[in-house]
Amino acid sequence: MKIKADTGVCVGAGMCALTAPEVFDQSEEDGTVVLLQPEPPASREAAARRAVQLCPSGALSLEE
Known part of the structure; x- marks a missing residue:
């Protein structure tokens, strides 16, 4: 994940x-x-995904 x-x-x-x-x-x-x-390492992926979802401006995205 990036x-x-x-x-x-x-x-x-x-x-x-x-x-x-x-x-x-x-x-x-x-x-x-x-x-x-x-x-991020696997141990931080869940928190990173949640942060992307919560971003109010849509400035964050994930690339699998």
């Missing part, structure tokens, strides 16, 4: 970083998503 993030669409809500802090963070400059683990 995560893709479109920082141009991101609104900085932070749901991703709250849901999967090992996988996502937020930029200190504008609060947009920062991918810490674009290809």
